[in-house]
Amino acid sequence: MDGVHDLGGLVGFGPVEVEPDEPVFHEEWEGRTFAVAGSLLLSGNLHGMRHAIERMDGVHYLTSSYYEHWLTGVATLLVESGVIEEEDLRTRAGSFPLARAIADEPVPPELRHPPSPSPQFRRGDRVRVRNLHPFGHTRCPDYVRDRVGVVARVDPAAPVPELSTHHRDDRPECIYGVRFEPLELWGERDNGVVVHVDLYERYLEPAA
Amino acid sequence: MSEDHHHPSPTSEPERRARVLEELLIERGLVDPSFVDAIVDAYGRDIGPMNGAAVVARAWVDPEYKDRLLDDGTSAIAELGFGGPEGDYMVVVENSAAVHNVVVCTLCSCYPWPVLGLPPTWYKSAPYRSRMVREPRRLLAEMGCPLDDDVEIRVWDSSADARYLVLPERPKGTESLAEGELAGLVTRDAMIGVQRL
Numbered sequence: 001m002d003g004v005h006d007l008g009g010l011v012g013f014g015p016v017e018v019e020p021d022e023p024v025f026h027e028e029w030e031g032r033t034f035a036v037a038g039s040l041l042l043s044g045n046l047h048g049m050r051h052a053i054e055r056m057d058g059v060h061y062l063t064s065s066y067y068e069h070w071l072t073g074v075a076t077l078l079v080e081s082g083v084i085e086e087e088d089l090r091t092r093a094g095s096f097p098l099a100r101a102i103a104d105e106p107v108p109p110e111l112r113h114p115p116s117p118s119p120q121f122r123r124g125d126r127v128r129v130r131n132l133h134p135f136g137h138t139r140c141p142d143y144v145r146d147r148v149g150v151v152a153r154v155d156p157a158a159p160v161p162e163l164s165t166h167h168r169d170d171r172p173e174c175i176y177g178v179r180f181e182p183l184e185l186w187g188e189r190d191n192g193v194v195v196h197v198d199l200y201e202r203y204l205e206p207a208a
Numbered sequence: 209m210s211e212d213h214h215h216p217s218p219t220s221e222p223e224r225r226a227r228v229l230e231e232l233l234i235e236r237g238l239v240d241p242s243f244v245d246a247i248v249d250a251y252g253r254d255i256g257p258m259n260g261a262a263v264v265a266r267a268w269v270d271p272e273y274k275d276r277l278l279d280d281g282t283s284a285i286a287e288l289g290f291g292g293p294e295g296d297y298m299v300v301v302e303n304s305a306a307v308h309n310v311v312v313c314t315l316c317s318c319y320p321w322p323v324l325g326l327p328p329t330w331y332k333s334a335p336y337r338s339r340m341v342r343e344p345r346r347l348l349a350e351m352g353c354p355l356d357d358d359v360e361i362r363v364w365d366s367s368a369d370a371r372y373l374v375l376p377e378r379p380k381g382t383e384s385l386a387e388g389e390l391a392g393l394v395t396r397d398a399m400i401g402v403q404r405l
């Protein structure tokens with residue numbers, strides 16, 4: 001989905017602020033939230049968890065910390081799957097903002113075909129990223145859509161984010177490390193810079 | 209949280225929500241508090257950049273290990289006993305005088321947990337995630353890592369399953385150091401690629 005989480009190339013967030021000697025967790029609840037979410041979800045539903053975080057209200061997402069993202073994401077999934085009641089969360093916590101509902105048609109028809117684990121592209125192939133804008137979960141960043149790159153690496157197949165999240169289909173598909181030039185991405189030469197993005201086969205088509 | 213902590217209020221909103229969520233899950237028997245404690249301890253103490261530093265130091269002293277590491281990062285890292293969530297498919301990228309590698313995740317905050325632990329706040333921040341793919345040379349300079357114009361910058365956006373570890377160059381003048389001492393020179397930031405040693 002074209003949400004505020006898809007940050008690559010945006011301008012306007014200012015300098016990167018580094019906290020010297022930062023602790024792993026600033027507050028006890030951060031560590032406990034990480035562990036609770038990890039123990040419940042990480043092994044089985046990583047894409048679903050990412051999508052729950054993406055579905056957070058855009059303003060809430062940008063104004064809350066990483067572990068508040070986790071907290072909101074895991075609580076949303078637990079409510080949606082009926083494990084806990086939203087009412088219970090609100091009664092006990094006062095307020096408990098959750099993420100928004102999954103879109104009506106999260107996977108566009110062009111991305112619904114069954115996965116195939118055998119690679120269609122090879123190292124050195126020129127590929128264009130299909131210009132698709134799903135309303136559901138995707139791992140295709142916006143800044144590479146409709147851009148041409150070169151396959152630099154053919155990676156092991158893995159479950160497709162769209163199908164795993166929305167169709168409960170975890171069959172694997174090939175992933176490619178694709179190299180892009182700044183001229184193609186941003187319309188500007190930036191000599192001596194290349195950007196690699198890892199893309200599932202269904203995001204790609206052959207480029208001339 | 210203790211009163212002396214820098215956080216301004218004794219109980220923040222997210223802290224209250226986190227407590228409620230954990231409480232509900234414990235009541236329903238879905239979460240074991242001692243398991244939660246164990247995960248917190250592991251990531252707070254045992255799983256961190258010292259693991260990655262051990263990998264880097266081994267690669268610096270053992271050319272055959274380095275070849276294996278660059279060829280199949282996951283297996284070579286497993287030789288030293290490191291693996292697990294967010295490290296199932298590791299790709300190691302090597303810095304040289306002519307090439308500098310830097311890792312980002314523009315869509316969330318993917319990070320190689322088994323070798324670096326959990327990411328620092330700046331890695332998860334909007335400025336870092338938005339800018340590293342757009343103006344890496346300027347951002348690296350701002351972050352204290354200026355590079356000559358003739359150094360190629362390779363940015364790796366961890367958008368799928370691969371998790372990246374940067375293999376920094378071995379600093380000059382360290383020929384006499386033992387592997388353990390070398391590991392002490394390797395920083396988290398150098399293994400993300402926002403620092404050169």
